[in-house]
Amino acid sequence: MRADARHNRERILRAAREAYAVRGIDVPVTTIARRAGVAAATLYRHFPTRAALINEAFAEQFAHCVAALDEALADPDPWRGFCSVIEKVCAMQATDRGFTGAFLTQFPDAIDYDSERTRAEDGIAELVRRAKDTGQLREDFDPTDITLLLLANCGVVEGSQQVSPAASRRLVTYLLQSFRAGHAEPLAPPAPLELHQIHQPARRH
Amino acid sequence: MRADARHNRERILRAAREAYAVRGIDVPVTTIARRAGVAAATLYRHFPTRAALINEAFAEQFAHCVAALDEALADPDPWRGFCSVIEKVCAMQATDRGFTGAFLTQFPDAIDYDSERTRAEDGIAELVRRAKDTGQLREDFDPTDITLLLLANCGVVEGSQQVSPAASRRLVTYLLQSFRAGHAEPLAPPAPLELHQIHQPARRH
DNA sequence: CGTTAAACGGATGACACATTCCATTTACGG
DNA sequence: CCGTAAATGGAATGTGTCATCCGTTTAACG
Numbered sequence: 001m002r003a004d005a006r007h008n009r010e011r012i013l014r015a016a017r018e019a020y021a022v023r024g025i026d027v028p029v030t031t032i033a034r035r036a037g038v039a040a041a042t043l044y045r046h047f048p049t050r051a052a053l054i055n056e057a058f059a060e061q062f063a064h065c066v067a068a069l070d071e072a073l074a075d076p077d078p079w080r081g082f083c084s085v086i087e088k089v090c091a092m093q094a095t096d097r098g099f100t101g102a103f104l105t106q107f108p109d110a111i112d113y114d115s116e117r118t119r120a121e122d123g124i125a126e127l128v129r130r131a132k133d134t135g136q137l138r139e140d141f142d143p144t145d146i147t148l149l150l151l152a153n154c155g156v157v158e159g160s161q162q163v164s165p166a167a168s169r170r171l172v173t174y175l176l177q178s179f180r181a182g183h184a185e186p187l188a189p190p191a192p193l194e195l196h197q198i199h200q201p202a203r204r205h
Numbered sequence: 206m207r208a209d210a211r212h213n214r215e216r217i218l219r220a221a222r223e224a225y226a227v228r229g230i231d232v233p234v235t236t237i238a239r240r241a242g243v244a245a246a247t248l249y250r251h252f253p254t255r256a257a258l259i260n261e262a263f264a265e266q267f268a269h270c271v272a273a274l275d276e277a278l279a280d281p282d283p284w285r286g287f288c289s290v291i292e293k294v295c296a297m298q299a300t301d302r303g304f305t306g307a308f309l310t311q312f313p314d315a316i317d318y319d320s321e322r323t324r325a326e327d328g329i330a331e332l333v334r335r336a337k338d339t340g341q342l343r344e345d346f347d348p349t350d351i352t353l354l355l356l357a358n359c360g361v362v363e364g365s366q367q368v369s370p371a372a373s374r375r376l377v378t379y380l381l382q383s384f385r386a387g388h389a390e391p392l393a394p395p396a397p398l399e400l401h402q403i404h405q406p407a408r409r410h
Numbered sequence: 411c412g413t414t415a416a417a418c419g420g421a422t423g424a425c426a427c428a429t430t431c432c433a434t435t436t437a438c439g440g
Numbered sequence: 441c442c443g444t445a446a447a448t449g450g451a452a453t454g455t456g457t458c459a460t461c462c463g464t465t466t467a468a469c470g
Contacts, residue, residue: 002437005447028427039449044429145375148361152376155360156353166396170350171357173392178383187378191371207468210416233458244418249460 009046012036016057020098024158025054061099065089066116069123079136082127083176086146087169090153094168097157100150138181142190149175214251217241221262225303229363234258266304270294271321274328284341287332288381291351292374295358299373302362305355343386347395354380 015036019027029050033043047053068088072081093100124143131137152175153168160167178184220241224232234255238248252258273293277286298305329348336342357380358373365372383389 002446004437008447029429030427040428041430041450042448045447050428145379148372148376148379151361151364151372152357153360154364155358155362156356157360159356159359160396163396167353167356170392170395171353174350174353174380174383177389178379180389183388184382184385187375190375191365191368207415209468213417234460235458244420245459246419246461247417250416255459 005046008036008038008042012038012043012046012053013057016053017096020054020057021096024097029053058099061092061096062116064092066120069120069127072127073123078127078130078134082131082137085127086149086176087172089150090168090172091165093150093153094157094164097164100154132181135181137179138184138186140186140189141179144190145179148190210251213241213243213247217243217248217251217258218262221258222301225259225262226301229302230259263304266297266301267321269297271325274325274332277332278328283332283335283339284385287336287342290332291354291381292377294355295373295377296370298355298358299362299369302369305359337386341386342384343389343391345391346384349395350384353395 012032016032019032019035029043030040032053033040036043043053047056065088068085072085075081075084089100121143124146128137128141128143128146132139132141149172153171156167156171157164217237221237224237224240234248235245237258238245241248248258252261270293273290277290280286280289294305326348329351333342333346333348333351337344337346354377358376361372361376362369
């Protein structure tokens with residue numbers, strides 16, 4: 001592979017990550033090409049399709065999420081692990097408008113996402129169980145409340161633009177305090193809110 | 206005005222409200238016309254522009270919000286008023302995907318929204334102050350946390366589709382429990398999150 | 411019944427975007 | 441240095457979606 005080609009490939013990926021982070025997943029490929037300082041055709045030489053570009057651009061971040069969960073599971077204090085993974089993932093959402101907010105909702109069928117997802121769901125279920133066992137997480141907490149929180153965070157991130165990180169942190173703090181066991185009337189049973197049924201991009205007509 | 210014209214006008218408004226409620230503010234006027242059983246041109250005879258239709262369609266709901274706030278202010282128990290107005294508005298968001306989620310964020314300059322908004326903000330500030338005075342609302346609560354909650358609710362509503370109302374209620378319950386005074390470490394000062402700086406529809410290059 | 415507002419269906423035109431064609435440039439092995 | 445294949449850029453191409461309007465037909469109402 002020629003040196004300039006490899007170089008451009010990197011530039012494109014960097015530009016894509018930046019653009020997606022700031023403006024969300026909807027930025028046109030044309031824009032990304034321009035920001036990368038190359039022509040659209042060049043971008044297409046490296047990534048045959050829009051989706052391919054997106055997949056590559058987010059692969060790294062996705063790995064970070066998985067890692068965060070693994071670390072949480074490795075933490076001897078399940079509550080601390082629980083908080084930490086939530087805080088990390090939400091911070092990622094807040095920092096990168098494209099990630100989760102758009103990726104998980106608009107590309108549920110991208111990549112080999114499915115196998116990763118069930119693994120993630122199992123890990124979360126395990127973490128929740130342990131945190132309840134130590135009495136730190138309220139008994140009426142439901143694993144789908146994580147989805148609830150992610151969606152809520154998503155809304156805050158989309159809406160607050162400039163101050164996303166701070167706003168997101170504040171929301172997460174409020175919610176984690178509410179998740180903490182001990183001080184609150186119990187909740188009604190939750191709505192079934194599975195990750196895979198989130199926001200199928202509104203079908204037209 | 207001819208009888209059938211008035212009749213169609215009503216049909217159009219009803220169709221618009223339904224469509225916006227279910228699918229959000231983005232439904233094409235063409236679709237609304239079809240659902241109303243009229244041709245697009247007919248719709249344009251009644252509402253000269255897309256925005257005009259939207260304004261009329263949501264006027265009623267907007268009034269409901271204002272009313273909810275007035276009721277809350279009239280309640281002798283400020284905390285109950287506080288909860289009730291939040292619950293009502295969030296339920297409205299959950300029931301009607303178009304309202305707030307799209308209206309407040311995509312049409313910040315529609316109608317005479319500004320005067321209403323400041324009045325609403327003043328009312329909320331007053332309510333918050335009273336609820337703190339009675340010691341029921343935590344001291345480090347900030348009026349902009351209402352915005353935070355609305356955005357969070359917005360995210361949940363957008364994401365959870367079929368089960369929006371239940372999911373929204375659950376989120377609100379969690380957050381209200383967290384807002385309640387007494388049991389939590391204080392929060393860091395909030396990010397400035399004013400209603401009017403929300404989600405200026407992403408400007409295209 | 412005639413008049414005329416109202417409604418209809420099918421344009422029209424604008425826009426945004428993914429993707430591709432082909433002439434030109436450029437890296438780099440010899 | 442030079443030749444060549446790889447890489448690139450600029451301008452198309454094609455598609456889809458919409459808001460909005462035109463000329464004709466329908467039917468309400470006096």
